[in-house]
Amino acid sequence: MPVTTIDSRPVHVDQEGFLTEPDEWDEDLATALAAQIGITLGDDHWKAIRFLRNDFAARGETPTLRRVTVAGGIPTKELFALFPQKPAKKLAYVAGLPKPRGCV
Structure with a gap:
């Protein structure tokens, strides 16, 4: 997998820029990733x-939007407000x- 530098540190990503090593993530990196897509x-x-991170740790796959809404208790409309478009x-x-x- 390719390695890129985000917030002055190397991270492993796929061809779309998603991290391939979830253990490389921390809250500082999340803030930098969010800033890259225009979110504070x-x-x-x-x-x-x-x-999302807790559910991934428990289930081994990234939850869908539906799961975040149902199991996470976050309304779809709110998710679209927080993370616009996709x-x-x-x-x-x-x-x-x-x-x-x-x-x-």
Whole structure:
């Protein structure tokens, strides 16, 4: 997998820029990743990010938007406000996880 530099540190990414090594992620990197896509993280963003990371750790795959809404208790409309246009994809990117299945 390719290696790129984000926030002055090397990270492994796939061809779309998603981290391939979730253990390389931390909150500082999340802030840098969010800034790259024009998002400033607030408390509601962190709630979604933490749900995604915890669910990924438990299940071994990135949750879909539907799972974040149902199991995470975050309404779809809110996710679109937090991560405009492609919330599942952007949320996974900032959380340092693979793109969810079904995302194009």
